[in-house]
Amino acid sequence: MARPVRVRFAPSPTGPLHIGGVRTALYNYLFARQQGGTMILRIEDTDQTRFVPGAEDYIRRSLAWCGIELDESPWHGGPHAPYRQSERKATYQALARQLVERGQAYYAFDTPAELETMRQQLLASKAEHTGYGSQTRLQMKNSLSLPATEVQARLAAGEPYSVRLLVPAEGEVVFDDLVRGQVRVQANTIDDKVLLKSDGMPTYHLANVVDDHLMEISHVIRGEEWLPSAPLHVLLYRAFGWEATRPQFAHLPLLLKPEGEGKLSKRDGDRLGFSVFPLAWDGGAPAPETDETGPDDEPTPQPTGRSSGFREDGYLPAALLNFLALLGWHPTTDQELLSLPEMIAQFDLSRIHKAGARFDIQKAKWFNQQYIKQLSNEELAQQLTPELASRNLSLPPAKVVAIGGLMKERITFVKDIVTDGAFFFEPPTEYDAQVVAKKWNADLTGYLAALQSALATVPQLDEATARELTHQVAEQRGLKPGSLMQGLRVALTGAPGGPDLMGIIAVLGQAEVEKRLGLALAMVPLP
RNA sequence: GCAGCGUUCGUCUAGGGGUUAGGACACAUCCCUUUCACGGAUGUAACACGGGUUCGAUUCCCGUACGCUGUACCA
Numbered sequence: 053m054a055r056p057v058r059v060r061f062a063p064s065p066t067g068p069l070h071i072g073g074v075r076t077a078l079y080n081y082l083f084a085r086q087q088g089g090t091m092i093l094r095i096e097d098t099d100q101t102r103f104v105p106g107a108e109d110y111i112r113r114s115l116a117w118c119g120i121e122l123d124e125s126p127w128h129g130g131p132h133a134p135y136r137q138s139e140r141k142a143t144y145q146a147l148a149r150q151l152v153e154r155g156q157a158y159y160a161f162d163t164p165a166e167l168e169t170m171r172q173q174l175l176a177s178k179a180e181h182t183g184y185g186s187q188t189r190l191q192m193k194n195s196l197s198l199p200a201t202e203v204q205a206r207l208a209a210g211e212p213y214s215v216r217l218l219v220p221a222e223g224e225v226v227f228d229d230l231v232r233g234q235v236r237v238q239a240n241t242i243d244d245k246v247l248l249k250s251d252g253m254p255t256y257h258l259a260n261v262v263d264d265h266l267m268e269i270s271h272v273i274r275g276e277e278w279l280p281s282a283p284l285h286v287l288l289y290r291a292f293g294w295e296a297t298r299p300q301f302a303h304l305p306l307l308l309k310p311e312g313e314g315k316l317s318k319r320d321g322d323r324l325g326f327s328v329f330p331l332a333w334d335g336g337a338p339a340p341e342t343d344e345t346g347p348d349d350e351p352t353p354q355p356t357g358r359s360s361g362f363r364e365d366g367y368l369p370a371a372l373l374n375f376l377a378l379l380g381w382h383p384t385t386d387q388e389l390l391s392l393p394e395m396i397a398q399f400d401l402s403r404i405h406k407a408g409a410r411f412d413i414q415k416a417k418w419f420n421q422q423y424i425k426q427l428s429n430e431e432l433a434q435q436l437t438p439e440l441a442s443r444n445l446s447l448p449p450a451k452v453v454a455i456g457g458l459m460k461e462r463i464t465f466v467k468d469i470v471t472d473g474a475f476f477f478e479p480p481t482e483y484d485a486q487v488v489a490k491k492w493n494a495d496l497t498g499y500l501a502a503l504q505s506a507l508a509t510v511p512q513l514d515e516a517t518a519r520e521l522t523h524q525v526a527e528q529r530g531l532k533p534g535s536l537m538q539g540l541r542v543a544l545t546g547a548p549g550g551p552d553l554m555g556i557i558a559v560l561g562q563a564e565v566e567k568r569l570g571l572a573l574a575m576v577p578l579p
Numbered sequence: 580g581c582a583g584c585g586u587u588c589g590u591c592u593a594g595g596g597g598u599u600a601g602g603a604c605a606c607a608u609c610c611c612u613u614u615c616a617c618g619g620a621u622g623u624a625a626c627a628c629g630g631g632u633u634c635g636a637u638u639c640c641c642g643u644a645c646g647c648u649g650u651a652c653c654a
Contacts, residue, residue: 280650538613551616
């Protein structure tokens with residue numbers, strides 16, 4: 053029982069890594085780090101027809117961006133290399149053969165067309181069991197139903213065959229899931245699943261069980277979509293005689309659509325305007341999503357091959373991880389802002405929720421806002437600089453830092469500074485109509501004009517002198533500063549609200565303030 | 580259809596035989612701010628339904644409904 057914790061994240065390179073996959077990877081990582089265990093990444097690329105170039109590298113870059121570190125992987129290597137299933141083919145074949153020899157599995161010669169025909173017949177006859185199993189296997193073409201000589205002949209002739217698991221006709225499969233507790237299933241409801249495909253590649257079931265065993269995986273933490281096949285996997289461990297070291301299962305709740313029914317899909321992101329991928333993806337057409345090919349589904353729109361990602365949308369990796377971690381798990385306290393080390397310290401498989409979690413992008417935004425607020429002005433400036441550069445805006449570093457400080461508490465994404473704080477970079481093109489109507493009178497224009505000429509009297513315009521000057525000029529004219537400030541703000545920025553006015557003036561600088569005052573004055577519609 | 584899993588505010592969730600059922604997002608109001616935001620305070624809002632067990636059930640059991648996942652030589 054006290055065996056070293058070894059967990060794995062095992063994605064298929066069939067397209068960009070889904071955000072649900074990121075959460076699965078995160079939970080594995082949290083558990084591994086907390087237990088002082090090992091985090092392994094294995095590429096499950098046994099379906100050559102769904103292989104997408106670039107997907108594997110996308111997975112690597114995504115996890116790296118998130119800060120999910122791997123101890124063993126195709127890229128890091130490790131004691132159980134290779135970590136790509138396509139490179140482990142011989143192992144699966146040998147083990148599958150072993151199973152056949154021991155009578156735990158058998159050869160099947162049915163063609164896909166024959167299987168389909170049989171399925172239709174069984175469905176039509178309303179048979180109790182429609183799968184390929186104890187009730188039906190003797191009606192099929194396999195080494196159980198065919199004479200041994202014919203089996204040998206077919207094999208010798210090089211006829212394509214698959215290997216299927218011989219599932220016991222009776223009995224119950226029982227196992228403990230760390231999230232769901234005891235799960236029990238009647239063996240006769242489990243199909244004789246294909247283990248080895250006729251192309252010589254293993255199916256997920258075989259490769260997964262074999263690799264988890266060989267790689268000494270202690271805990272299988274994966275999505276709930278695998279729960280129905282877990283009993284089959286238990287049977288496989290049993291057939292191999294690996295029950296004693298079988299990993300413990302933990303099946304995670306699914307990430308659901310924000311509205312409506314079903315798993316979160318790429319379409320939801322497109323429709324509702326958010327990403328479901330960590331990084332932007334432009335590596336060609338993603339493989340069709342398997343969760344969208346059901347017969348009742350509306351036709352899947354042709355994927356554009358291009359999707360935005362959380363990174364490009366402006367999310368900080370720490371915020372994304374925090375948001376994701378709480379979708380299905382909750383610490384013992386009410387604390388919601390959790391750093392990675394805090395999550396590692398508090399993570400607990402037994403506190404994972406059982407029901408699926410709807411994906412609410414609102415909350416993700418809130419997390420991002422919180423994490424931006426925690427950034428120092430310098431850190432924020434560092435993030436802001438490339439954002440500015442991409443829009444051909446350039447400012448002295450000190451001003452970028454100042455702008456960051458001014459805007460930090462009023463943005464959700466760093467790039468919001470460019471839009472919400474556009475006035476930092478160029479004069480307003482229009483002035484808030486309400487304020488103009490209410491506040492732009494002779495008092496104000498006189499004040500603005502006086503302020504404009506007074507600007508030259510101060511050596512430099514920092515926040516303190518700005519405050520001094522703006523108030524002084526008002527008092528000289530017998531006016532209360534308070535009544536003038538919003539007018540001044542609109543004259544300078546065009547907007548009725550925003551960050552501290554004196555801070556804005558300081559960033560703008562003497563020359564720019566004078567220029568904008570002139571601009572505003574020229575606009576004032578006075579009789 | 581069959582199998583498995585699930586069901587606490589609109590959403591993420593805490594809790595658990597006796598609670599004013601707690602927190603967060605969102606929403607609303609107020610305070611702070613001569614602005615806006617941040618922050619603070621307050622408010623609206625939930626135990627799917629029906630039986631049982633029990634002095635007492637949202638909590639335990641059974642059933643129903645609903646939902647999800649699976650039911651591929653995809654993962």
